[in-house]
Amino acid sequence: MASSTAAAGAAQSYTYTRPSGLDGGLLGLSTSGGTTSGGPRAHPHFFSGVLTRPAPAAAALLGLADVARTRYFQPRPTAFRDPVVTCSGDRLRLESFSACGGVYARLDVLEAAMDGEVHDRGTTNVDVNGPLREALARVGGSDPLHLAVGADELAVTTMDGAVVEKKVPLPDRWLRGFAEVQVITAGFDPRGELAAADAVRFLRSMPRAPRGALWAVPAGRTLRLTSRPSPGAVCLAGPERLRTMLPLLRFATALRVYGPPAGAQSGPMSSVWELELPGMRYVLTLSPGHGRGFSGEGAVLDALSTDEAAADADLIGALLSFEPRVEPDLLAERSGLTPARTKAALTQLGTSGRVGFDTAEAAYFHRELPYDPARVADLNPRLRAARALVEAGAVRLTSGDTAVVLSNEQERRVRFMEGHATCTCPWWYDHRGERGPCKHVLAAGIVRREPGAAAAGAEAAR
Template identity: 30%
Template structure:
């Protein structure tokens, strides 16, 4: 996907005649107008969190091959000293032959480069080629920007948010500047844009002092203004689709249940100082968090066994647990913040799972989300977007959610009129998937945030998702009734809490009926989010959710919205009427154009209440619900003298409402 990023001039900073430091963040010119000029309060803290953000965006902790050429040359010299003159002469000629070989290899590379465009005309480029070409282009044309993908800045009514990814895409960084920390000067235009954030600007950030006023300006300036300050900067890039997918996974994982643990800045300073002093040569390379209710957490640094105990905060969870975190050196990005931090809070999703860290300084907030381990970057991490919303949303629902969110800039699913909470949540998640919205963990709400000026195409599904789709299409998912007993589910823990609905299903391992079946359990909340998931397959037993849900959980999640609608309707009927219609063992068929509800919704409710849903009319059918333009099924039902209902009559059985 080729994207052109255009800037009137590079971002800049400097001290004016009054001694104030003015920072101009040049916005991407093709975006809708975003404008903000403000004096920053507690500017030194602002500079610190922005420098931590730069640490994230410029970091790459992927393992690199070490250069052993010097050692190998020394070994070769010692070897030559031990040989006779004849053989030694031949070996001394070897470097010249290797040099010739190197020249031939370079020639071969040159010819390969000429051939490659011809090959690319008959076969598509994969992502890795695109990413390689992009960074090679950027390194040649703008060395400073080569280290970063331009940060995203969003100006909202209550805060300004900066977001970035690290080079290895395993760390997500965010800075939130609340509105009360800005003294706004002039007009403000809300919206989202990219900003040019170079190493030179980071150097100027280091010059900020508490006694020196600091001003922030975000604006897309015209070319005429830029002529005196610098030339227009254009970057035409092949934007990796993983960039948008990474944002989606970060915010989707944020809504998954997690353990929230406060730490004192001094404790984490000790941990990070130990990591800076030592360099591990053997495994394991993890941080081990021991959490016991009513006691202060302890952190063990492996492989050295160094134990550091929290001195201030106690763990308030219900049960003792242990969390292990890998890729720990990514936390060094905020090491310089800790001596000045007011508070530090960690959110753990589980061992080997993503974690979130929040640090506040004088009201400014820095957040970093790290994937389960460094090589498991956010773009290839768990499919948390699937677990974040199980509901179904039509194109009309998505359009309505988009209009409402763009108008309000910030909302929760219940704010969208005429949509149920699970449908609204599903619609908002679709907007997140196309880069048009974000979920804000700090405020537990959705915000309007366009990563690009246009919706981004949703990336192709992975292999597990495709298998899950085939399992659903071939009828491989069978949900159990609440009254059904099965030993396969007897060892499970209780529901997440009283506000969730538990569903149990047998899911086939593949497309054919001879495949083994696995027991899947899901807990869904009122918004259709998965709060707990488990499966008896070997993949889940080995990986849990560290590498994403297995195909069987994905298949069950795909049908879970129908079950949730049925469970809600059944719960409402139980509390509203003792004389509710008994669906037990009754077979319903739905036909025609249904306008009051979807066929999937109605079938889910029938099954949840103990009935059966069929796609064809037979002598075993008890009721046919017919919408507009009902055809052959209606004729056959009349022939067999099967009772026929309208949509309103079916709704009357449910107490007047589908939800």
């Protein structure tokens, strides 16, 4: 796969040996370039066998494709953005992101729903096109659906030589969203579970028109929507963003909801909504606002700002091998790092697309997104600005927990206390840390961790 990565308007180019299609009971998903356990491959072949639950699998794949081509704050279809597929041996994970960057979708096809041969492990893109989408909408019944994710080299050489090339705009916020989601959801806990019948009633009763943030509060066997947060509540910002779950309700066995701790004064938050299907999980992660993407949440900035985490990430990354679950304790033992440094390294790996997070199993998983990891830091303007402040010698520590940062000829005062930081700048006043640290807090944090950085910056400034 070739890619063009020029700033905010980057486009991703995909090359497939043929279009994906559904023909005679065979669902053939064509692969573009990707990473396997044996290294890079132009057209990896991961799986061939059957989907034992064809109707829910087809409906969930259709939902995944619909998320990828939707801009929720401007409800109109956009170009297809091909899903990312990871084969981890006992499961297939298919991931996509909405065009607006505010909804992350994942379909986990687990061992109970697939029967066949795993040819390799790794990550790639798969082609999704209009005819395939129409064919998926017609799948029904209980007959097994044959599935091939990629084709072996012999099959490729016997094709007619036709090559499918697609160039799709992938804004930088798309990549940044992938990084933010895994960091944000790693701190979530289960907040509610509804049985099938209760899940159907709840999801079908949601308001259809776009509204502000609502809150789902556990109430007996169901969830009750309110306009005010409360302890134990889960934010539901833009309930219409769950609509791709509605066609799946006839297959659902449960609905689970995950979120961070909430209180009576909480502002809008992200949330995870997981629909359990026979042998599968269809997961939607929603940003804190209907028109708000994940790329601006800033959850990864602290991790990106440390050189130590970057070095540790190289070590931990070398130990990954497309496991369905990444075990931090085992990685810490094998690497010799402390659990805290191992966790920071996993966060760093997430920012480059090398790990995701599964709230159902409360575990990281290994995958390799087809993007250049070196781009990630450049995609965060606050981090770039913070490093520029440090290099300009604009940070002065006044004590162990306070700093003054000169920015745009104004002094901003930063204070660190009990794991949190405050700043006197307008950004902090507007967001109070809910969208990650401001550039002043990041710059002060860099100098606190690396005292030599301030001296080097001041010398450079002179």
